[in-house]
Amino acid sequence: MLMQDKNDKKKIAVRMVKFVIAISGKRKSGKDYCTNKLIKAFEKIQLPVSAVGISHSLKEEYAKIHNLNFGELLTDGPYKEQFRKDMIRWGEEVRNKDPSVFCRAALLSVDDSDIVIVSDCRRMTDFEFFVSNYKTLTVRVETIEDHRQQRGFRFVKGIDDAESECGLDDYKFDVVLKNITGENIDSRIEKIVEKVIYEINKL
Numbered sequence: 001m002l003m004q005d006k007n008d009k010k011k012i013a014v015r016m017v018k019f020v021i022a023i024s025g026k027r028k029s030g031k032d033y034c035t036n037k038l039i040k041a042f043e044k045i046q047l048p049v050s051a052v053g054i055s056h057s058l059k060e061e062y063a064k065i066h067n068l069n070f071g072e073l074l075t076d077g078p079y080k081e082q083f084r085k086d087m088i089r090w091g092e093e094v095r096n097k098d099p100s101v102f103c104r105a106a107l108l109s110v111d112d113s114d115i116v117i118v119s120d121c122r123r124m125t126d127f128e129f130f131v132s133n134y135k136t137l138t139v140r141v142e143t144i145e146d147h148r149q150q151r152g153f154r155f156v157k158g159i160d161d162a163e164s165e166c167g168l169d170d171y172k173f174d175v176v177l178k179n180i181t182g183e184n185i186d187s188r189i190e191k192i193v194e195k196v197i198y199e200i201n202k203l
């Protein structure tokens with residue numbers, strides 16, 4: 001289990017990955033959308049890349065510990081809704097003891113990819129973990145407020161003003177990726193790919 005052998009897992013995680021693209025952004029800014037674009041761009045030039053999610057690993061651990069259906073927890077249906085509050089509470093409790101626990105777990109799901117995209121960094125401790133353990137490019141996905149709303153965003157007190165949503169607002173990101181609906185972002189994605197290749201070649 002994650003909590004029992006965390007030191008072993010930390011060692012393994014640090015050994016496996018060559019480069020991390022750490023993506024953050026507000027809800028519905030388009031983190032997943034841009035992650036998929038990046039994956040395709042790397043695949044096009046046959047560079048092995050994996051994408052992982054920190055919240056995905058939290059849900060996986062929560063499901064294991066509570067003997068729940070992990071697949072159902074990943075959906076937005078009523079099953080997840082039953083456990084949502086407790087899952088958040090549990091996640092906070094675990095993170096308070098060990099802030100990078102879910103970051104490490106996320107990287108453990110990677111086989112042997114040189115490049116890993118972490119699609120949902122939300123907290124300063126997430127960035128601190130990746131930046132201090134791996135060669136990392138920090139990316140902020142930004143869009144226009146109206147576009148977030150068109151994509152389904154509605155402000156929720158307690159979520160959109162919480163640390164998990166605002167903790168990285170003042171971070172100095174390596175790249176700010178503008179993801180405006182209707183604009184072709186392919187050249188911005190290619191610039192990131194070029195930056196990553198340049199950094200990897202320096203290793």
Ligand SMILES: Nc1ncnc2c1ncn2[C@@H]1O[C@H](COP(=O)(O)OP(=O)(O)OP(=O)(O)O)[C@@H](O)[C@H]1O
Pocket residue numbers: 025026027028029030031032033034151179180181182183
């Ligand atoms: N540039 C774009 N053009 C068209 N649709 C977009 C664009 N960016 C995002 N979307 C759409 O907006 C919705 C939200 O995007 P996405 O899931 O990538 O956001 P997110 O930041 O990962 O959201 P969350 O934080 O809620 O997980 C999706 O349906 C996605 O396909």
